Amino acid sequence: MSKQPPDVEAIVAEIARNRKYRASGVTESTIRDIVLSELARQPNAKAAVQSARRKLHEVMALYLGDPDYDAARAQLEAACATGDAATIRAACAAIMREHDSTRERLPLLDEFYPRIFAVTGTPQTVLDIACALNPLAIPWMGLPPGARFFAYDIHRQRVAFLNTFLALVGMGGAALEQDILVDYPQESGDVALLLKEIHRMEKRRRGIVLPLLDALNVRWIVLSSPTRSRTGRHTVIDAYREQVRGILAGRPWPVTEIEFASELVYCIAKAP
Ligand SMILES: C[S@@+](CC[C@H](N)C(=O)[O-])C[C@H]1O[C@@H](n2cnc3c(N)ncnc32)[C@H](O)[C@@H]1O
CATH class of the missing domain: 1.10.8 (Helicase, Ruva Protein; domain 3)
Structure with a gap:
């Protein structure tokens, strides 16, 4: 049979x-x-x-947290209606607090993108890959007029919310519901952000990250890994640094490391 x-x-x-x-x-x-x-x-x-x-x-990783998206939308609409930059930032920060990755980054935000863009140059087009709520950090990025921002995630509700956000702040580009390990991003850009997710991607399937890096049509790739385990009890800095070095071993791309308290960032010059 x-x-x-x-x-x-x-x-x-x-x-x-x-x-x-x-x-x-x-x-x-x-x-x-x-x-x-x-x-x-x-x-x-x-x-x-x-x-x-x-x-x-x-x-x-739904356990990392989600805002109430209807409430968050209303909060952003009210903040953007004031036209006041500080009010808009406060609303974005309150929403980013609802997800672990962006909450951990909040204390770093004033220096995070300035230090990264000092290495890469300020981008005109950003691809934010596996973004979660990170596009809400746009008000801290200092992007030039006419900049475009493409954000990719597989969480449908988050993607819909991010499109509302991009429209409210008048940012060009779009949030796309796309598994970027199955369908690589087609957009080209100056900087691709791939923050605090490659360790999880490599657990999905070992060796899955490098073909994505190869496929990205950008001048710079900005990768990061957490410095501590989720409980905060263990340092993971050496293990994750080894993982990144292993992934990049066969490529000639120069790498500049920037260490923040909760995140180790690698600015990879793919085609600067
Ligand atoms: C830990 S969060 C990282 C968020 C963000 N990069 C940051 O550092 O603030 C991971 C996010 O990646 C998304 N994600 C995971 N795998 C993905 C994939 N293959 N393609 C697109 N999005 C993905 C998840 O839905 C989640 O929103």
Whole structure:
């Protein structure tokens, strides 16, 4: 008797129906890519589905936090209606506080982008890859008039909210619902930000980050890794530095490191 091959589309649909993903929305190509990869690695379909669920949980990382998006939208609309830069920044900071990655960066923001752009030059076009709420830091970036900002994420609700934000602050570009490990960004730019996510991407599939870096059509890639574990108890600086060096080992790109208290940044001159 021949064994039926697993119905990949049925598995994808079933995983997408999970209550937590119904609320946030998740790009189907992400689920499909993880399911196919786990079917190839695991001994049977049951083990593959279990493993795919665990991987998606880490990739979506909903445990890092989300604002109430309707309330956040109203807060931004009210702040932008005042036209006051300090009020707009305060609203952005309050929303960024709702996600671990941006909350940890708040105390650094005054110096974060000035120090990075002192190395890369101030970009005209930014690609913010696996962005979460980081586009709300645009008011701290000092981008020139006419600048464009492209933000990529697989969390549908976040992407919709970010498009509202970009329109409210009059920033060109767009937020795109796109798994950038399945469909590489097609936009070209001066700087691609890939902040605090490569350690998670390499857990999804080892070796997955370098082909993305190769595919990015930008002059500079700005990567970062956290300096401490999520609990804050352990330093991870050496392990993650080794990971970044390993990924970049076969490329001739010069790298400038910038160390902040909670984040180690690598400015990679791909084609400066
Ligand atoms: C830890 S957060 C990092 C956020 C941001 N880069 C920062 O440092 O503030 C990871 C974000 O990446 C998104 N993400 C994960 N894998 C992705 C992928 N393959 N393509 C696009 N977005 C992805 C998640 O949905 C989440 O919003």
